Amino acid sequence: MKVHLVLVSVALTALLLTATELAGETSPAAAPSTPAPGVPSVLVPSSAPVAPSSRVYASGSDLPDGPGFPSSGAGTFHVVAGEGPVVGTGPLRTYAVEVEDGITVDEQAFAAFVDATLADPRGWTARGARAVRRVSGPASVRIRLASQQTARAVCGFEIPVDVSCNDGGFVTLNGARWFRGAVAFLPDLTSYRRYMVNHEVGHAFGQGHQPCGVAGGPAPVMMQQTFGVANDEIVRITGGVPQGAFIPRDGKVCTPNGWPFP
Template sequence: MTRPSGSSRPSGTEHGEARPPRGADAPDDRRPEDQRPARSRRRRGEPLAASWSPERAPAAPAPRSRRGALVAIGVVLLALTGFVVVRALAPSAETTDVRSPAAAAEQGPVVGEAPLGGDYAGVSIPTAELPAGGDFPVSGAGTWRVVPGTTPQVGVGRVYTYTVEIEDGATLAEGDGAFATAVDATLDDPRSWAGTGQIALRRVDATSGVVPDFRISLTSQLTTRAQCGYQIRYEASCWKSDIGRVLINGSRWVRGAAAFEGQLGLYRQYAINHEVGHVFRNQHVPCPAAGELAPVMMQQSFGVSNDYLAQLTDSNPQGIQIPRDGKVCRPNAWPNPTGR
């Protein structure tokens, strides 16, 4: 099943590289001229070598090896002097992230995005497992209360009436009215059963004086298991013809199904349309062609891969033998997806 909704990778630090300020000249020695060391009394710009005096004979040139050593020592001293000056003039404050963008990218983000949707063709992928998520109604009283409200008729053909109900003791965070609104909006949609041009639907309540043709009932996890059976050890909803009740499993209503990759609203529409489809005597079907929208009567709560569904239902038939043909569909909530 929700991708929670885009982040971008940092392209680098926000600020450019800090440049050292222009340094000031070294402070002057304020001592009197006659109290300064001899080397300090030299004039600015004179070489670092001993002072030149015309009265002295010129010194003999140093041997070549000695001259090279002196040059090397001078280069080292100049390099060290430059390093000290730069360090002295550089600002003491540093940016928060002192790594280069390339180094940060190599180490990776502190936290990354979750992987995108998976390939459900492999039979080992447990898409029938209930996804993680919020709290759902675990148990209830086994009786249901009718949510007040009615709708005008939608569609043409034989009219089917329904009520919306909530199991006593089962509580939804969004309240009873939100469940009823979701049911009505799904069944009133032209992509739903009434949009096929073969039947019509109308919601009634306890004040209507009408015995409904079926009841759409939000039901706790354990009551659903007791009513629908639990041979396949995964959460499911069902149509109970003997009591005229579509049982929508509260755990699935809150958590959805893995094949829907977090699209909880789409899954809820599927759950309503799939179970109401059983009211109209539709049976389970497999994925007809790889990559196509799944038929709404495919058991998408368990997955959209024929191979995976076959693995689950071989020992617990669900009305049809699912072929192991490698076909994988895309999740779909509607019996009439085009709305025509």
């Protein structure tokens, strides 16, 4: 099937992107594409510097080059200690932050990123739709950072792409994507992480997938931007596997966006 072009800016379309490595504080010149199984990684700060890479990506769904990431863990999770105030107005939704046992990350940094994302006025609390509060006990949404293999087991790998997912209020964020991001967002790892959190929590809040609606405009946060920001590209990658929404093959291409209300 012919690969369709992905728009990476309003003025420039190109699916074949010269990528940027998402490097850590001590970035090697050429980090391996895939870590050794079971090797843990330390959480990369969202402000980490990036180094150039010569790789050209064939698809918007490719996992970018970058630092190592947790490839496997125990498959069980523990709560990251901490609670927070009520943010927003409207019906209250509580959430807990969890990390998979057996992977080594800066858990407080991960939890702080989730907190800041959900508390942002551009997030799901905008316009009085709902309020959120982080708790350490029972919660309506549990946001989990998982290893690559655990995420594949939970979210599926029928389409051979590393993705995150929500299942009954259990939000699984794929560690491979947390550390590497997605082609459409390169080199902005921070924005992609916001997208991960908001997209999957959006599913937990009852939101379904959406296509790019306005060519050149910001992608809806519920668009499957891990696959790309072009409707045609998403149709090509998903290959007829149901996505819970009709995605038209209409040539529309959006710009990357991680906020429900940008």
